[in-house]
Amino acid sequence: MAQQRNSIHGEWSSRWAFILAATGSAVGLGNIWKFPYITGANGGGAFVIVYLLCIVAIGIPIMIAEIMIGRRGRRNPIHTLQLLAEEAGAHPRWRYLGGMGVLAGFLILSYYSVIGGWVLAYVFRTASGVFDEATAEGVETVFQSFVGQPMAQMVWHTIFMIMTMVVVSRGVQSGLEKAARFLMPGLFVLLFILVGYSMTTDSFGDGVRYLFQPDFAALTAKGVLIAMGHAFFTLSLGMGAIMIYGSYLSHNESIVRTTLMIVAADTAVSLLAGLAIFPIVFANNLEPGAGPGLIFQTLPLAFGHMPGGTFFGVLFFIMVVFAAWTSSISLIEPAITWMVERHGLTRPAACIISGVLTWVLGIGTVLSFNDWSDVRLFGKTFFDLLDFLTASIMLPLGGLCISIFAAWVMLRETTLQELAIGNGTVYRSWRFLVRYITPLAVIVVFVSGILNAIGVVTL
Numbered sequence: 001m002a003q004q005r006n007s008i009h010g011e012w013s014s015r016w017a018f019i020l021a022a023t024g025s026a027v028g029l030g031n032i033w034k035f036p037y038i039t040g041a042n043g044g045g046a047f048v049i050v051y052l053l054c055i056v057a058i059g060i061p062i063m064i065a066e067i068m069i070g071r072r073g074r075r076n077p078i079h080t081l082q083l084l085a086e087e088a089g090a091h092p093r094w095r096y097l098g099g100m101g102v103l104a105g106f107l108i109l110s111y112y113s114v115i116g117g118w119v120l121a122y123v124f125r126t127a128s129g130v131f132d133e134a135t136a137e138g139v140e141t142v143f144q145s146f147v148g149q150p151m152a153q154m155v156w157h158t159i160f161m162i163m164t165m166v167v168v169s170r171g172v173q174s175g176l177e178k179a180a181r182f183l184m185p186g187l188f189v190l191l192f193i194l195v196g197y198s199m200t201t202d203s204f205g206d207g208v209r210y211l212f213q214p215d216f217a218a219l220t221a222k223g224v225l226i227a228m229g230h231a232f233f234t235l236s237l238g239m240g241a242i243m244i245y246g247s248y249l250s251h252n253e254s255i256v257r258t259t260l261m262i263v264a265a266d267t268a269v270s271l272l273a274g275l276a277i278f279p280i281v282f283a284n285n286l287e288p289g290a291g292p293g294l295i296f297q298t299l300p301l302a303f304g305h306m307p308g309g310t311f312f313g314v315l316f317f318i319m320v321v322f323a324a325w326t327s328s329i330s331l332i333e334p335a336i337t338w339m340v341e342r343h344g345l346t347r348p349a350a351c352i353i354s355g356v357l358t359w360v361l362g363i364g365t366v367l368s369f370n371d372w373s374d375v376r377l378f379g380k381t382f383f384d385l386l387d388f389l390t391a392s393i394m395l396p397l398g399g400l401c402i403s404i405f406a407a408w409v410m411l412r413e414t415t416l417q418e419l420a421i422g423n424g425t426v427y428r429s430w431r432f433l434v435r436y437i438t439p440l441a442v443i444v445v446f447v448s449g450i451l452n453a454i455g456v457v458t459l
């Protein structure tokens, strides 16, 4: 059997470094900004249950597969997939799967950076004290006037993109380890403080019920697709980001245990964010389906009314900036390593090229909240379309191919050797899941969701 190879681009300094970096990639705007608003837009509890099911039945097995593939190949995703396909006697065309991941990373970063910019702006908005004793209408006005101005958003989008590229150009390992080490505990503490505030509103019970009491009538096939897509998005799966982090992982670490820790942390952050936000929504008669502005229209109310709110608010938005930052880095990392390893560019040059391209594309997202808000393609704004294309189509498709690759293309012996958990129940369950359950589930949800989204069937 082929030997395990050494990394051509370095290794993490420890197992913790990998866990922190991968958790840093997973925990981001997806948990704090996106999870609450898509939950609100898709009716609450039933959506959350489907999302949690997808995390367990699809997210965990695919994350194990992706880390394993990355560590086995030890290169950028495109090259890794080609190499492992050849090793297993399959067609090198599997590299196109890596190519789709690189493209998805580019597209996601373009809008991720815009929303990262919103959070940056909110650090300063909160610090200025505008939210002190604010009313729901006041907070809404601040948000609408902010997203109504393309120029202000452009400035913050630019700053966020530069922050991302500066770290990536230096190599992800060193900076990331330090950032993630204080970020995770800090984020948890602040989320607990926010949940504590939500408990003091008289709508905490309503919020909990909205999140956990399923009303399946409120869920459409398209909603199920969005929930599944979000399981990929929130765990950074289906596009090679976790694969590239896995490529820096040493041979001695347990992939399964590490995966469980990352998934647990990521899911906890999302649920805490939901628990913090929905009681505020109901206490103030706000609309759960308010869309991408949801956290910006709810959390400032909490900060405006809790003791020490300005301090906690500033700290919270700073933490979210960091969480977004450690994710945005991983979105572009597959593209950067590919440009460096395949085309011989230097890291800084690769960063400048990809930074400029994604920045330009991001302008479309900025405008979709103001000047282009009436421009619709397939009934969606530019931002909605980009989000649907990436999170609901490209990531699940990438994940599907990854599970097929790990289960049907790679040799059983190779996966046994990489996972190093013996041939017991854990290995067999993983293999059963990636061989049958994951691909089947993704295909069913995918087909019904797309048909529903384009209006062919109403489910």
Ligand code: PFF
Pocket (backbone or CB within 6 Å): 025, 026, 027, 028, 029, 030, 031, 105, 108, 232, 233, 234, 235, 236, 237, 239, 240, 241, 242, 327, 328, 330, 331
């Ligand atoms: N997981 C990140 C979040 O939840 O914010 C977003 C993300 C990062 C998606 C990296 C995909 C990815 F490859």
